[in-house]
Amino acid sequence: GAGVSQSPSNKVTEKGKDVELRCDPISGHTALYWYRQSLGQGLEFLIYFQGNSAPDKSGLPSDRFSAERTGGSVSTLTIQRTQQEDSAVYLCASSVLAASYNEQFFGPGTRLTVL
Amino acid sequence: KNEVEQSPQNLTAQEGEFITINCSYSVGISALHWLQQHPGGGIVSLFMLSSGKKKHGRLIATINIQEKHSSLHITASHPRDSAVYICAVRSGDMRFGAGTRLTVKP
Numbered sequence: 001g002a003g004v005s006q007s008p009s010n011k012v013t014e015k016g017k018d019v020e021l022r023c024d025p026i027s028g029h030t031a032l033y034w035y036r037q038s039l040g041q042g043l044e045f046l047i048y049f050q051g052n053s054a055p056d057k058s059g060l061p062s063d064r065f066s067a068e069r070t071g072g073s074v075s076t077l078t079i080q081r082t083q084q085e086d087s088a089v090y091l092c093a094s095s096v097l098a099a100s101y102n103e104q105f106f107g108p109g110t111r112l113t114v115l
Numbered sequence: 116k117n118e119v120e121q122s123p124q125n126l127t128a129q130e131g132e133f134i135t136i137n138c139s140y141s142v143g144i145s146a147l148h149w150l151q152q153h154p155g156g157g158i159v160s161l162f163m164l165s166s167g168k169k170k171h172g173r174l175i176a177t178i179n180i181q182e183k184h185s186s187l188h189i190t191a192s193h194p195r196d197s198a199v200y201i202c203a204v205r206s207g208d209m210r211f212g213a214g215t216r217l218t219v220k221p
Binding site: 048 | 148159201208209
């Protein structure tokens with residue numbers, strides 16, 4: 001596809017369950033970012049991947065959050081033992097490189113609701 | 116204090132008015148982004164700046180590195196410009212302002 005895609009678009013889960021969110025970046029983009037936007041809040045950086053380098057996990061809010069990027073393309077963000085405060089829109093973005101001069105292209109997001 | 120401050124938080128304008136949204140930041144940055152988030156939630160990158168000024172259609176973005184300040188201007192505003200405008204800076208990772216909700220009335 002032409003843009004960043006994410007799936008599912010909406011996910012409702014029960015507290016304590018694990019969820020997986022998927023991001024397909026633009027083909028050829030080596031940098032991939034995950035962000036979170038809680039209701040009424042601003043965007044929050046979670047993690048980014050650049051090529052085969054170790055990811056920058058500095059934004060992950062707890063050890064229940066993890067992400068991987070297989071084959072330098074698709075990424076999965078996993079939230080274990082979900083809590084109600086995890087409810088948010090999770091956004092993925094990609095860019096050609098992680099360098100500051102490269103524009104990020106955002107996916108449509110996954111809206112996660114934890115009941 | 117947030118590292119990225121935007122003002123105003125909310126802005127209502129009449130169609131045709133000139134709009135200015137401001138962003139101030141307190142950290143060293145390598146680039147500043149202006150993003151637009153529509154009511155459906157989709158985010159579009161409008162500009163990426165490291166110095167000077169950029170123009171795209173009715174949108175103009177400026178940055179003053181010394182003053183750590185950027186402005187986004189919309190000329191001849193239109194109802195379809197109604198959205199949340201977000202300032203984001205690259206300082207290692209990305210840090211975001213809280214956004215400015217713009218409503219343009221016909």
